Amino acid sequence: MKLTVAFQGELGAYSELAAREFFHADVEVAPKPVFEAVFRAVESGRCQRGIIPIENSLMGSIHQNYDLLLRHRLHIVGEIKLRIVHTLIVNPGVRLGDIRRIYSQPPALAQCEKFIKSLRGVEVIPAYDTAGAVRMIKEENIRDGAAIASAQAAADYSLKVLKSGIESDHRNYTRFLILSKKKAPRSSHAKTTVVFATRNVAGVLFKSLSVFALRDINLLKIESRPIQGRPWEYFFYLDFEGHADDSPCRKALDHLREIAASLRILGSYEKGREADGRVHKR
Amino acid sequence: MKLTVAFQGELGAYSELAAREFFHADVEVAPKPVFEAVFRAVESGRCQRGIIPIENSLMGSIHQNYDLLLRHRLHIVGEIKLRIVHTLIVNPGVRLGDIRRIYSQPPALAQCEKFIKSLRGVEVIPAYDTAGAVRMIKEENIRDGAAIASAQAAADYSLKVLKSGIESDHRNYTRFLILSKKKAPRSSHAKTTVVFATRNVAGVLFKSLSVFALRDINLLKIESRPIQGRPWEYFFYLDFEGHADDSPCRKALDHLREIAASLRILGSYEKGREADGRVHKR
CATH class of the missing domain: 3.40.190.10 (Periplasmic binding protein-like II)
Incomplete structure (x- = not known):
């Protein structure tokens, strides 16, 4: 199954x-x-x-x-x-010069800012979803508008890709x-994501990161988020190399538990590859 | 002037x-x-x-x-x-039971989620601005809707505050x-905000924070943002206690320049107090 x-x-x-x-x-x-x-x-x-x-x-x-x-x-x-390769999607027969409105999710619109500006005088209309914008221009048979979404969405709704790779930065x-x-299951090229809250003492973030640095564990990302009800205090999300069950990582996390007010392991998993999205047949 | x-x-x-x-x-x-x-x-x-x-x-x-x-x-x-004290604002004569729609900026709506749920069956409509939502219900004389904004906005448009302090968390x-x-100008209770990019070497964030920890400089906040065109690399924004011209901070920043790929001081300024917003006469 x-x-x-x-x-x-x-x-x-x-x-x-x-x-x-x-x-x-x-x-x-x-x-x-x-x-x-x-x-x-x-x-x-x-x-x-x-x-x-x-x-x-x-x-x-x-x-x-x-x-x-x-x-x-x-x-x-x-x-x-x-x-992420954005494409400009229209109803059959609609040409670039016909387009007065562009529909997509706000992040997709922001990522295609240069292309949209090059069209001049085109109104940008936020939608809740990229593929939803494609469905909308199809269902309402919009002849003066286009959607920004994946080539898959164009294929799914049998619409036309007028231009591909319209994102401002291809990386x-x-x-x-x-x-x-x-x-x-355990993997050999693992990374781990944890979230912790610190106690309110001096140098605590430095001390928290030291548990990894002292064991040559490479940090990949740090992200802070506010703790509700405790203004100006934060949760820290960390991504680091290695599996939580590997000996140095296990020791680092035990060490972090001594320092942190709370610690949760969100997962150890194989590091992801980069992939291009392909169009699949339904 | x-x-x-x-x-x-x-x-x-x-x-x-x-x-x-x-x-x-x-x-x-x-x-x-x-x-x-x-x-x-x-x-x-x-x-x-x-x-x-x-x-x-x-x-x-x-x-x-x-x-x-x-x-x-x-x-x-x-x-x-x-x-932030949110108030529920209506046209004169409109009562709680009349309200079918609530207008405000999405963060304000999210902060009043509990109150909005308690009203049952009320539609939530995002607006670009809290005070703009108040102006809109006034101009269109909306009788079945309310706006969420500051008491100041209610006063400015001569509308009625039906309920104050409707945020889910008062902190x-x-x-x-x-x-x-x-x-x-230099102040004695200063904090400093800097932004830096790191070189791509192991333990670099730990080393960057060490320049403050080694000098007992207290970090107040860390925030990471992506570097455009360099996927999975980040700028770090740091707030720390002290003025960039104070001796330990100056040394820490000189030290950070040795480690970082780039460093910019966004400002040293007096630590802010907490304040309640008051209604001002125009």
Whole structure:
């Protein structure tokens, strides 16, 4: 039986492309309206896996998903870095000169700012989802507008790709995390994500990071988020190289527990590869 | 002559309240449609100061403003922490039971989630600005809707505050930064904000923080943002105690320059007090 993977957005969304690359297309996908529904679908067992974007190389972290990782009790079991190639999608027969309005999700619109400016006098209209914008221009047969989304979304709705690779910076990747109720099997090229709160003492962040530096464990990312109800105090999310069960990492985490007010391991999982999204047949 | 202070939003926005608390009301204010316009107004000299929200104690950092601090060449010259008290504002005669729609900026709506849920069956409609939502319900004489904004906005538009303090968590503060073309005068209770990029070597963040820890300089905040065109590399923004011209801080920053690929001091300024927003007469 195929795994069912929950993702936020509509069919053809970048999250779906990332899921198909990660699982080599061999999955059922379950579109959800909001990120929290992805977490709930996995927690309830209705879906075996979830996929969420955590970071875009141009826009930064998707902080809402950091907060949801803390509120829910799932394990990160994998990651994939999807190259984001935006395409300009229109109804058949619509030409570049006809376009007066462009619909897409705000981050996609921001990533294509240079291209949109080159069109002059075009109105930008935010949509809740890239693939949803494509469906909308199809259903309403919009003849003076275009959507920005993946080539997959164009194929799914049998619309025309007028231009591909319209993002301002081609080194545009989104990193996605795979979520599951169970831990990942141990891997040799692992990374680990943890979240901790510090006690209110001097030099505490430095001391927290020292547990990794003293053991030559490489930090990959640090992200801070506010602690609700304790203004100007923060949770720190850390990504580091290695598996939480490896001896130096285990010792580092034991050491961090001595220093931190709280510590939770969100997952150890194989480091993700970079992938180009391909168009899949339905 | 009074200072002119640029802020994002309409009259009655929390940024305006923060400006009036910081400057003891003794300013002219210049509303701007977007944050970037605040930076440009100060750079061009049309306004002597700008004020921007940088962090909310419940929602976290306003990352766009971190990015704008890097893109523009202004100095941070002050800060203030404004207690955010949301009020439910209606046209005269409208009662709680009449309300079917609530208008406000998405962060304000999120901060009042519990109260909004208690009303049942009320539709939530995002607006670009809290005070703008108040103006809109006034201008369109909406009888089945309410806006969430400051008491100042209600006073400005002569509307009625139906309920005050409707935020889910009363420890709700927004920290604002004051921007100027010139550095702040030296102060004895100073903090400093810097931004740096690291070289790609092991333990580099730990080494960067060590320059402060070795000199007992207290870190107040760390924030990471992606470097455009260099996926998975980051700028780090640091707030620490002390003035960049104080001897230990100067040495720490010299030391950090040895380690970092780039370093810029965004400002040394007096630590901000907490303030309650008051209603001012126009």
